[in-house]
Amino acid sequence: MICLLxxxxxxxAQNISAIEYFIDIQDPGxxxxxxxxxxxxxxxxxxxxxxxxxxxxxxxxxxxxxxQTSTGNWSLYDRTVFYITSISDLTQSINAAEFxxxxxxxxxxxxxxxxxxxxxxxxxxxxxPTTTLSExxxxxxxxxRNNDGNWSLYDRTIVYIGAxxxxxxxxxxxxxxxxxxDPGxxxxxxxxxxxxxxxxxxxxxxxxxxxxxxxxxxxIRVRTESGLWSLYDSASFTIDSTAIDNTVTVNENVxxxxxxxxxxSYKWLSCGTNVPLDATGRSFTAxxxxxxxVEITFNGQKVVSSCIDVTVINPNDNDNDGVDNDMxxxxxxxxxxxxxxxxxxxxxxxDNDMxxDGVLDxxxxxxxxxxxxxxxxxxxxxxxxxxxxxxxxxxGESCIENDDGSLLLSASIALNYTATLSFNGASQTSxxxxxxxxxxxxxxxxxxxxxxxxxxxxxxxxxxxxxEPEPLSVSSKINPTDKSITLDLKGSQxxxxxxxxxNFRTNEQQITLxxxxxxxxxxxxxxxxCQGSYQxxxxxxxxxxxxxxxxxxxxxxxxxxxxxxxxxxKASVFTISGTQVLExxxxxxxxxxxxxxxxxxxxxxxxxxYNKTTLFNHKIVKQ
Amino acid sequence: MKRNTLINTCxxxxxxxxxxxxxxxxxxxxxxxxxxxxxxxxISNANPGDILYVHPSETNYGxxxxxxxxxxxxxxxxxxxxxxxxxxxxxxxxxxNVSVSxxxxxxxxxxxxxxxxxxxxxxxNYFSSSMVINNGGVDNLVLRGNIINTMGSxxxxxSSFTNALITNNIFLGNITVRLHESxxxxxxxxxxxxxxxxxxxxxxxxxxxSIFIARTAGTANANxxxxxxxxxxxxxxxxxxxxxxxxxxxxxxxxxLFVEDNDNTIYEALIDDYHLQNSSQAIxxxxxxxxxxxxxxxxxxxxxxxxxxxxxxxxxxxxxxxxAPGQNLNVIITTSNQ
Numbered sequence: 020m021i022c023l024l025x026x027x028x029x030x031x032a033q034n035i036s037a038i039e040y041f042i043d044i045q046d047p048g049x050x051x052x053x054x055x056x057x058x059x060x061x062x063x064x065x066x067x068x069x070x071x072x073x074x075x076x077x078x079x080x081x082x083x084x085x086x087q088t089s090t091g092n093w094s095l096y097d098r099t100v101f102y103i104t105s106i107s108d109l110t111q112s113i114n115a116a117e118f119x120x121x122x123x124x125x126x127x128x129x130x131x132x133x134x135x136x137x138x139x140x141x142x143x144x145x146x147x148p149t150t151t152l153s154e155x156x157x158x159x160x161x162x163x164r165n166n167d168g169n170w171s172l173y174d175r176t177i178v179y180i181g182a183x184x185x186x187x188x189x190x191x192x193x194x195x196x197x198x199x200x201d202p203g204x205x206x207x208x209x210x211x212x213x214x215x216x217x218x219x220x221x222x223x224x225x226x227x228x229x230x231x232x233x234x235x236x237x238x239i240r241v242r243t244e245s246g247l248w249s250l251y252d253s254a255s256f257t258i259d260s261t262a263i264d265n266t267v268t269v270n271e272n273v274x275x276x277x278x279x280x281x282x283x284s285y286k287w288l289s290c291g292t293n294v295p296l297d298a299t300g301r302s303f304t305a306x307x308x309x310x311x312x313v314e315i316t317f318n319g320q321k322v323v324s325s326c327i328d329v330t331v332i333n334p335n336d337n338d339n340d341g342v343d344n345d346m347x348x349x350x351x352x353x354x355x356x357x358x359x360x361x362x363x364x365x366x367x368x369x370d371n372d373m374x375x376d377g378v379l380d381x382x383x384x385x386x387x388x389x390x391x392x393x394x395x396x397x398x399x400x401x402x403x404x405x406x407x408x409x410x411x412x413x414x415g416e417s418c419i420e421n422d423d424g425s426l427l428l429s430a431s432i433a434l435n436y437t438a439t440l441s442f443n444g445a446s447q448t449s450x451x452x453x454x455x456x457x458x459x460x461x462x463x464x465x466x467x468x469x470x471x472x473x474x475x476x477x478x479x480x481x482x483x484x485x486x487e488p489e490p491l492s493v494s495s496k497i498n499p500t501d502k503s504i505t506l507d508l509k510g511s512q513x514x515x516x517x518x519x520x521x522n523f524r525t526n527e528q529q530i531t532l533x534x535x536x537x538x539x540x541x542x543x544x545x546x547x548x549c550q551g552s553y554q555x556x557x558x559x560x561x562x563x564x565x566x567x568x569x570x571x572x573x574x575x576x577x578x579x580x581x582x583x584x585x586x587x588x589k590a591s592v593f594t595i596s597g598t599q600v601l602e603x604x605x606x607x608x609x610x611x612x613x614x615x616x617x618x619x620x621x622x623x624x625x626x627x628x629y630n631k632t633t634l635f636n637h638k639i640v641k642q
Numbered sequence: 643m644k645r646n647t648l649i650n651t652c653x654x655x656x657x658x659x660x661x662x663x664x665x666x667x668x669x670x671x672x673x674x675x676x677x678x679x680x681x682x683x684x685i686s687n688a689n690p691g692d693i694l695y696v697h698p699s700e701t702n703y704g705x706x707x708x709x710x711x712x713x714x715x716x717x718x719x720x721x722x723x724x725x726x727x728x729x730x731x732x733x734x735x736x737x738x739n740v741s742v743s744x745x746x747x748x749x750x751x752x753x754x755x756x757x758x759x760x761x762x763x764x765x766x767n768y769f770s771s772s773m774v775i776n777n778g779g780v781d782n783l784v785l786r787g788n789i790i791n792t793m794g795s796x797x798x799x800x801s802s803f804t805n806a807l808i809t810n811n812i813f814l815g816n817i818t819v820r821l822h823e824s825x826x827x828x829x830x831x832x833x834x835x836x837x838x839x840x841x842x843x844x845x846x847x848x849x850x851x852s853i854f855i856a857r858t859a860g861t862a863n864a865n866x867x868x869x870x871x872x873x874x875x876x877x878x879x880x881x882x883x884x885x886x887x888x889x890x891x892x893x894x895x896x897x898x899l900f901v902e903d904n905d906n907t908i909y910e911a912l913i914d915d916y917h918l919q920n921s922s923q924a925i926x927x928x929x930x931x932x933x934x935x936x937x938x939x940x941x942x943x944x945x946x947x948x949x950x951x952x953x954x955x956x957x958x959x960x961x962x963x964x965x966a967p968g969q970n971l972n973v974i975i976t977t978s979n980q
Contacts, residue, residue: 144930156761156782156805158824177805177824179763179784190954190977201677204665204695217979220959224970232967236673241956241977248665249954249977250695250717253674254961262966288960290974312972314960322962323972387940389933390920400939402931432923434891452890473930 033088035064040084042075049085049093057086075103107167110138115164118147120157126170129162135475139165142473152180187217192242195225198235204248212241222290222312222326232258265322267313272331275302276313276324283317289355290326305329307341307355361390374398402474408432409469409479415486416462418549424460424485428467429453435472440465462487491545493553496609497534504539504557505531511545518542534559538566565626569640573617577628577637579610590614591627592639600624616641663713664689669697681706681728688712690739698724702748705730708737716744717955719768719789719948720911733759742767744950753780753802764788766948772815775803779821786810787936787944787951789909794818796840810942812916814909822847822868829928829938831855831916832864833907842868848889849874851928853898853935857907858882862895873929879907891929898924898935911946954979 039052058066070082080103085096117129135143147159157180162173194207201207213221225237235258240251264278276285279301287298290310296303305311310326335343337351344350348357349366358367363375371379374388378398385399392400410429417423428438433452440447440457442465449455468480489510496505508514508528516523518532519539539557544550558564558578565577579588590612592601600619605612614626619641628635668684669676674697678684681703684694690711696703698717706728708714716726730749733740735757743765751773753759758778768789775794779802785793786807792815793808794801801820808817812831818838819825827837828850834857839847846868854876856862862884864876871889877897878884884895899922901915916936918924924934933939949955956977965971 175824176826177807179807188979190979198675200675201667220974220976222972222974224972227965227971228968236675237971237973239956239958239975241954243954243979247952247954249956250697251667252956252958254958256962256971257964258967259964260966262964262969265962265972288974312974320964322964323960323974325972385940389925400926402926432927
């Protein structure tokens with residue numbers, strides 16, 4: 020549909036009486052176009068039209084328009100060009116996606132990705148297999164298709180595929196060589212390593228047979244189970260007949276270096292672990308079972324003894340690690356270092372959940388989850404936000420049915436959030452990063468749920484109530500004895516009371532005021548004008564009083580004169596000629612009854628009120 | 643030696659080529675008996691695909707030029723007692739498919755002008771000065787786990803890298819990107835340094851999950867033309883404030899709460915620990931809920947000391963310096979995986 024705004028001005032005071040148009044086709048001749056309804060005009064006319072374009076193909080078209088004066092003269096046509104094209108629906112879904120590595124297989128020929136439902140705007144994560152890719156650099160391409168079938172251009176990112184292995188793999192081989200040029204990895208003299216999980220301290224007694232006296236260098240390197248060699252480490256030593264004695268005498272768990280010369284220093288070593296021993300005397304008492312050696316330094320020489328196995332029996336130390344059971348953070352496994360990396364009171368060698376996420380290390384895909392993280396069944400962190408991240412502030416309606424309540428939702432961490440506010444089955448969705456507000460809310464229970472872009476598993480919901488003020492409520496009770504009235508008040512903070520022209524103000528919900536007249540006028544208002552007011556006439560009398568009298572309203576109140584012994588009373592109304600027009604039992608409340616008089620014609624009536632023993636007659640007038 | 647391992651369990655990249663490989667040991671320390679003592683000679687004698695184990699030494703291996711596809715593995719860039727040092731490292735036109743890890747390059751890294759090289763992997767190194775990547779540059783670059791002073795410059799040809807994965811590094815100086823397309827800059831820490839885009843007229847480079855630490859009494863501002871930030875954090879360690887980063891999901895002037903940064907913006911390998919404390923706002927604040935910073939929530943094992951990933955270490959803990967003829971040589975070793 021196209022809209023046309025036509026403006027015309029003709030001389031000689033002639034009105035525009037007809038307008039016609041045609042599109043594209045050859046001029047059908049004046050008066051043969053498609054007519055357009057013309058507004059009333061006086062010579063000049065400016066008018067807009069909506070012209071259907073149904074049936075026109077996409078592309079350029081010409082619109083011709085001309086008008087006719089009331090005298091029958093046609094104008095020359097005016098022509099304009101317009102363009103018909105399909106408008107893509109921005110909310111149409113993205114319904115297909117595909118990826119490929121390195122080489123474009125052509126649109127529609129990539130590997131399909133399953134998409135979540137969407138309205139044209141989608142953020143989604145995928146796990147894309149890379150098992151077919153060789154080691155090295157690759158480009159990942161992704162493109163999507165909308166509901167119209169139009170494909171996007173692709174996006175591309177570089178990825179690197181490498182061979183991965185973990186650091187817990189054992190170190191399974193070691194080798195050494197003396198002095199000679201490096202024979203190449205794997206070609207030196209091999210050493211046998213104890214079982215390990217990627218870390219080990221071990222001692223060796225290497226034969227030096229064949230080495231001449233003098234200086235030498237030893238080179239040692241190791242290899243992982245997967246075949247990766249370390250760089251070597253090297254150390255120098257001397258073959259010399261003057262070498263000091265490096266032997267040790269063992270007496271149960273006491274080890275003593277045999278070399279005993281003034282000036283010698285001793286340092287005891289643990290051969291099986293990398294735990295330093297704080298022992299520097301010539302003798303050393305092992306407190307737990309293990310393998311020990313001594314390093315003796317004297318006069319420029321440094322010698323190391325062979326490692327000596329010592330067994331220590333301690334009934335209070337099950338694992339013989341030198342730490343009594345009651346102090347041992349892993350009493351049945353040897354751990355003299357008592358290392359407890361996560362400070363959970365359980366030694367690392369016993370700890371089967373090192374990151375304390377509740378998922379055993381044996382099945383924990385993410386075994387180093389930071390402390391306090393919320394994790395999934397695989398032990399991997401799931402997205403979470405601090406409990407204090409969101410602040411929701413509500414403001415109630417200013418008055419009943421004003422529908423002006425509000426909510427303000429704030430986030431301390433700025434992210435791409437979506438908030439969905441639900442109320443009475445309807446909902447509205449808003450995007451925000453740190454703050455979103457809602458206004459003009461009616462009173463009631465709302466739920467607001469927050470999601471985070473890219474975190475499909477995260478949703479935080481809050482329930483919130485938008486209050487509205489109570490309606491102003493006043494109930495009164497007359498106390499004839501002390502001539503007072505007690506008002507029970509609800510619905511406001513402050514109450515403004517006007518009794519017989521005298522003003523009172525109270526913040527209490529009950530107030531007792533003196534009644535100074537037989538007929539007392541009461542007006543109560545709250546602190547919100549929109550809550551309205553309460554008005555009443557209070558009659559304090561020992562006599563029966565009907566009011567208003569004459570009555571012009573639909574009802575009349577009758578005060579029974581402090582006769583609170585009545586629970587019900589029968590009321591009859593007679594015309595002055597004696598015809599009964601009403602008879603009804605009525606409940607007595609606070610000494611009052613209420614008689615409906617709407618059906619009474621104007622005139623004078625006799626009201627009779629009676630119970631079993633008492634009768635009252637009153638003349639009333641209906642105006 | 644018990645290495646100060648920052649992550650107990652990690653995964654590493656084993657740089658193993660499918661072609662036949664020889665491991666060549668190189669050691670220029672006095673009295674050593676490695677296969678080679680001069681690194682440049684070792685490179686000259688190496689066949690494509692060979693692996694050079696370059697042992698630590700007090701003597702810098704000097705200016706080194708790589709002109710063939712090889713893997714060079716050093717000991718460590720910041721170990722307290724042993725490091726493998728190179729002065730200038732130059733890669734020439736034939737230096738595609740090169741991996742270098744575990745070195746301290748005490749001066750510059752140069753990619754020479756000429757035929758572009760490809761498939762360059764630089765991991766766990768310390769580039770003390772500038773990384774100058776001239777025309778024709780590097781296509782396919784992995785730059786990961788390094789300490790980097792300055793990378794590229796606003797000069798027309800000094801930042802010629804494309805298809806680059808620049809992740810899990812600590813930058814001490816600025817990085818300038820020229821060919822921003824398909825350059826990933828993610829999970830880095832920038833100590834008083836920034837990211838520049840020298841050709842911002844062609845589009846933006848995006849920095850993700852990274853932490854910028856400033857130290858100024860004024861207002862820290864890491865924004866530059868052509869650079870956008872997604873889920874990054876900027877913090878001014880001094881008394882000044884910090885301007886918001888241009889982009890989405892960023893955290894402004896909040897202390898990332900590193901376990902230890904010695905209250906300064908200097909990289910101190912033996913002191914600093916850039917793990918995040920449990921109460922850090924940088925945890926789970928990344929683009930897909932990852933942690934910000936170099937450890938990427940434990941998925942990357944950043945090593946302060948620069949031990950090459952996947953290569954075990956061995957240390958002679960104790961040995962007799964003097965042995966009587968015919969007597970056994972008692973030696974105690976400590977070895978561990980990275």
